[in-house]
Structure formats: C-alpha cells, structure tokens
Amino acid sequence: MGVNLTTLCENTSSGFGISGEWGLSIMVDTGEAVVLLDTGFSDSLVRNARFKEIDLKRVTHVVLSHGHGDHTGGLRSLLQETHKKVNIIAHPEIWGSKYSRLEKENGDRYQYIGVPFRREELESLGASFILSKEPFWLNEHMVTTGEVPMLTAFEKVDQNMYLKTENGFVPDPLVDDQALVIKTAKGLVIILGCAHRGMVNTMIHAREITGEERIYAVVGGTHLIRAGTEQLAKTVEKINEFGVEKLGVSHCTGLLPATVLAREFEDKFFFNNAGVSIEI
Numbered sequence: 385m386g387v388n389l390t391t392l393c394e395n396t397s398s399g400f401g402i403s404g405e406w407g408l409s410i411m412v413d414t415g416e417a418v419v420l421l422d423t424g425f426s427d428s429l430v431r432n433a434r435f436k437e438i439d440l441k442r443v444t445h446v447v448l449s450h451g452h453g454d455h456t457g458g459l460r461s462l463l464q465e466t467h468k469k470v471n472i473i474a475h476p477e478i479w480g481s482k483y484s485r486l487e488k489e490n491g492d493r494y495q496y497i498g499v500p501f502r503r504e505e506l507e508s509l510g511a512s513f514i515l516s517k518e519p520f521w522l523n524e525h526m527v528t529t530g531e532v533p534m535l536t537a538f539e540k541v542d543q544n545m546y547l548k549t550e551n552g553f554v555p556d557p558l559v560d561d562q563a564l565v566i567k568t569a570k571g572l573v574i575i576l577g578c579a580h581r582g583m584v585n586t587m588i589h590a591r592e593i594t595g596e597e598r599i600y601a602v603v604g605g606t607h608l609i610r611a612g613t614e615q616l617a618k619t620v621e622k623i624n625e626f627g628v629e630k631l632g633v634s635h636c637t638g639l640l641p642a643t644v645l646a647r648e649f650e651d652k653f654f655f656n657n658a659g660v661s662i663e664i
C-alpha cells in the first residue's frame with residue numbers, strides 16, 4: 385500500500401502559489417482512504433488544495449488531533465467546499481472551552497483558542513462527529529491513538545494552556561490530543577497534530593496500540609517549541625532508539641528545535657511545510 389502525504393496548511397509556504405498560515409492540515413491518501421488530519425486555522429487548506437488541483441471531495445474522513453482553533457478553524461471552509469457528509473473523528477474533549485494564558489505587565493490575560501464553531505453549525509454543513517477517547521480504526525491500516533498516556537519523565541503538557549470552567553481557569557491536560565497512525569510495510573507512519581501530550585509518548589503509544597515496533601516516519605507538529613535542551617536531547621535519543629527513517633517537522637516544532645533536529649538527523653530530516661508532498 386502506497387501512502388501519499390500532502391501538507392495543505394502549515395505555518396510556512398514551500399513555494400509559489402501556496403499560502404502559509406499558523407496551523408496544520410495534512411492529507412493522507414492511501415488510495416483506499418483519503419484522510420485529513422486537521423484543517424488549519426482558516427481557509428488556506430481549501431486555497432492550497434485548489435492551487436494543487438486536489439479535489440477535497442475525495443476526503444473520506446477528517447481526524448482532529450485536538451480542539452485548538454489552528455487545527456479546527458478550517459472545518460467550515462472544508463465543509464462548504466465538499467458539500468457532502470464527512471465523518472469527523474475526534475476526542476470528546478475537543479469541545480472544552482480552551483484558552484491560552486498571555487502574561488501581561490498588568491496581569492495575566494486569557495485568549496480563546498478553542499474550536500471557533502458550534503457543533504450544530506458544522507453538523508448543518510455535513511459534519512458527522514465520531515467522538516472517541518479510545519483508538520479508532522478507520523480501516524485495517526489506519527488508527528487514531530485516542531488519549532495518549534503521559535509516560536516519559538521529560539515531556540509535560542504546555543503550562544500556558546487552560547480550560548475555562550465554573551471554577552475559573554484551570555490547566556488544560558489536553559486529553560483530547562491524538563495522532564493518526566498508518567501501518568505500512570516499512571513500519572508505522574505517525575502523523576502528529578501538535579503532540580501536546582509529548583512526541584515520544586505518542587510514539588510509544590502508537591507502538592503499543594498497533595503491536596508494530598518499527599516506526600518508519602514521523603511527520604507533523606512536535607510541540608518542541610518550548611522544550612529545553614534536556615528534553616530535546618532525550619527526544620533525539622528516543623527517535624534514534626526507535627530507528628525513525630524520516631522525520632518531517634511542522635508547525636509548533638519551532639525553528640530553533642528544528643535546526644537541532646536537522647543537524648542531528650541530516651538526510652532523514654525535512655521541513656514539512658505547506659505544499660510539501662511525500663510518497664511512502
């Protein structure tokens with residue numbers, strides 16, 4: 385089974401005619417299924433797909449990696465473009481009231497960063513939500529991780545993420561964070577949204593739920609943007625230990641951590657920006 389990965393929304397454009405936008409959307413085409421992991425922040429997914437002459441009506445499933453607006457904000461434009469029923473697989477907690485904390489001189493402020501639509505609006509446009517905390521098998525080759533256990537000592541959920549509750553703002557454990565995993569003849573291909581629960585935790589969990597030890601490729605947002613030297617070093621150690629052959633980083637990886645990974649992994653590394661397409 386061949387797998388084509390095409391990144392339709394990402395922070396940085398890879399070339400002429402492609403728009404960059406803070407967010408992420410990666411299309412996974414195996415022939416038998418066409419799955420979008422996330423939908424970016426607004427409409428760059430649709431514009432970039434049109435520019436690349438990719439027919440979004442071919443999309444069979446959408447998997448949401450978590451409920452942040454830079455991953456779910458393209459849902460309306462996607463549904464308006466496809467005009468059909470689309471199964472959307474996500475964790476039930478994507479609907480949490482998600483905020484980020486902004487530290488200001490005159491006190492903290494909180495900015496809403498959750499799903500920018502009501503569920504009813506998306507359903508009226510064709511969305512059919514399948515909400516699951518557990519791994520969800522789309523077919524025999526593709527599975528979502530469901531909730532990712534926090535196993536490593538060096539990975540923590542970003543301290544600036546909050547949930548608004550009846551008792552005020554409380555830290556968001558991002559239990560809704562998940563990745564999409566594809567079983568291929570070469571090993572696992574893991575597509576990360578933001579990896580808020582940790583890139584290595586996600587890799588460990590992907591091996592656990594598929595029973596496949598080999599990880600061939602890891603592509604997407606690694607959320608190393610605020611990682612210290614120690615976390616980066618331990619992450620590099622684990623990527624080596626798991627024998628990852630291709631590492632394509634995007635979005636919340638951050639440019640400085642990306643340069644460390646680029647130096648470390650040389651020709652196995654690539655910048656997975658908007659417009660990049662790879663065949664596995």
Ligand SMILES: [Fe+2]
Nearest residue numbers: 450452578580
């Ligand atoms: Fe996020």
Ligand SMILES: [Fe+2]
Nearest residue numbers: 452454578636
């Ligand atoms: Fe993000």
